[in-house]
Amino acid sequence: MDKKPMPAKTMTKFFALVVLSAVCAFSHAAVQIQSWTLSNGARVLFVENHSLPILDVSVDFDAGSRRDPAGKSGTAAMTNAMLARGIRQIDTPAGREPAMSEAQISDAFADIAAQRGARVDNDRSGVTLRTLVSHRDVAMALLARILAQPAFPQEVLERDKARAISDLKESLTMPAPIAERAFEHLLYPNHPYGVEPTEASLQAITRDDVMAFHGAYYVANRAVIAMIGDVTREQADRIAQQLTNRLPQGAPLPALPSVAIVAGSEERIPHPASQAHIVIGMPGSTYHDPDHYALTVGNYILGGGGFASRLTQEVREKRGLTYGVYSYFNPMAQQGPFQIGLQTQKEQAVRALQVVRSTLADFLRDGPTDAEVQAAKDNLIGGFALRLDSNRKILGSVAAIGFYGLPLDYLDRWPERINSVTAADVRAAFNRKLQMDKLSTVVVGGSR
């Protein structure tokens, strides 16, 4: 039972955030990223590390939910989930590769204790794999087939749609997901970031949709391969080729609408829960935003820095109104959300909301103090080593650098960039990004 909360529903977002800050996170020569592009256009980012006999790999595509076809929200996630539900038989110059069922695929990975994972968010969709380096040949051959030759069996699709709809309906009984969905609708009324799956949209997804999505987006020329572990650069190159050589070349992607900042609004949704769930925010920033570092430092002070943050001090420590209150910028390919969230006993929701608003308004008006900025830098820079002390953490950062096209020296320069931020920079950056009248608010549950 942690003393500090990870709000249940925002868990995935927090995870994304962790990855992001991890990106911001390492610098010195402890981590050397080697990067190259294959002849098929796939990009490789590789960290050679022989300290453990393991290999971690991720392959990502621009195939996140913002690419969902109209009226079929959920296609990106369903396509990703279906990759390992069966593989087609093919004939290669080296011989016939037989079809494999979902059970055979799972057992094949389990037999060598390889751990397969998936990643789907608004921007990205991809796969991850951890394996003992001694079993990498089997593991990578299977992963390559999953990426390129999924069978997408019709009856399994129907089964998984039923499960997805069940999960969706369950989540729509819970205050946190209800709040999150409403919040995204308010922030992104005319952008795919604001569209969430519904029972109808999931029901509408056909096998042809999944196959078309896979064909258009899981393509070699847009693959980003991140790799860390106990192999040489030559071996890494061969693995990267193996993972992408069966993939087709993709046509240029359709343009996406830009994110429009709309007027702030407020939505109250009744719910019988004992706590009200409150979310406040507006579209925020991208990875390439020049204010990125000032926002990182500023958010640490406002609501990202644990017990020291202003929001935690005001709402929890001084008033005992919540177990957890947080804020974050979630940079994405297009402006991802700035978000403040908390839960509180429903009778005190109005009071808690007032405290949050006035804390943010004060911060926008006055900015942080020099002492707060120094404390933030001490933590962010002093804790830098914690962000790259495992292969898993490094893989996440390197994958994000690759996918978002950040410079390879991004990490090397991160501490100095953070160190150069001033209190005035934070105040200016926050006021460029946030205006009180453009913040939208969702309250699920709570008294009127």
Next chain:
Amino acid sequence: MKSRARAVLTAFTLMLSPGFAPAQPMQPATTAQVTEFRLDNGMRVIVNEDHRAPTVAHMIWYRVGSIDETNGTTGVAHALEHMMFKGTRDLKPGEFSKRVAELGGRENAFTSKDYTAYFEQIEKSQLEKVMALEADRMRNLQFDENEFAKEIRVVMEERRLRTEDQPIALLHEALNATAFAVHPYRNPVIGWPTDLEHMTLADVRNWYRMWYAPNNAVMVVSGDVGPEQVHVLAQKYFGKYQGQPIPRGKPQEEPPQRGIKRVTIKAPAENSYVALAFKVPALHDVEKDDDALALDVLAAVLDGYDNARLSAKLVRTDRVAYDVDASYSGIARGPVLFILDGTPAAGVTTEQLEKLLRGEVERVAREGVSEAELNRVKNQLIADEIYKRDSVFGQAMEIGSMEMTGLPYRQIDRLIERLRTVSSAQVQAVASRYFGDDALTVGTLVPLPLSGKKPAPATVPNEPLR
């Protein structure tokens, strides 16, 4: 699209049951790099050297948890955990966290049935400073009425968030309270609502004075450090404290269950859900408790990998459930449960799923398990021994949580070795021995519509053990 239940159960398992993640017989690296010593005051120190990155996890584990509580003050172990951040003779409330943050560190704490633990993750040069802070609050905590009044409200919010508004958590709370009529494991770690409402500053202060002493604590340091350095620092900061008698309560042992028990929870949800808790043996002696080892392997055969039995049969092939789980950890101070749970698919009732879940255990009891399944499970044990070394913090968690239950961390390697010798016949034997009606408690969630209009037909949610 993994459902809630599995995510939560997995997280729970990771945190509280190290039993299934331990060492590698081929190359017993774990204990090879672990050093242990004891200060004169009885405090134990365990150092796990890992020099891959310049970071350190520093943890102080107190052997006191909700198992040590009594009725009327349930939740006090956890409430004190919160108060440990509220200042000492030298530090103002909140100052502890502020100091650690300024060192670039991360800190938190957690309370379980069996223990309470505090930790900092830091760049290695900051070890001395965080150790000084932990030593300070082991003995010098201040108890302020005003701070307590606010913090107990925070804990009540935590209870609302984790339990009151979470149907599956409510069900598991009721399941525990039903399965155990006498043993303190019947109480939720966070405490019953009325006990939180009536908790006093004196309650938490007495708790602190009774249990927070060097001879009731184990320090675990994992990462880029040497044992000599840790020894010197531990002696400097903790060596000055005196040990004290540690009270151990009366046993409060659970009498034998003599028939099936059932409990139902109604709560706003979409899907119904059912959990079956069987009382089974715990693991107290790695050399002798063969049944506990076989139960561990049984859980892995049922639910230890993507295509393991429960999911393969009930979710993927027969499609009678949206989600199913099996979980067991024999590593605990008190009695343990083997839990089967799941969310029935549309058109399937909880009664039917209950039978189907038990049917899978009965199939093992009848037919045993295949060599392929056993090998898969054992290969995972070996691989996990290597994978776990990617996390300095994970290794510290494993060592600490095992020690708290009375199993020496040095037996991690031996435990894995013995798990690898479990046979199909042993798994078959425990499947037929422990899964009858008499030691079973069944918890069922009946979903209510949000609006309160019409009762929904039976379906499902999912979730955690607490």
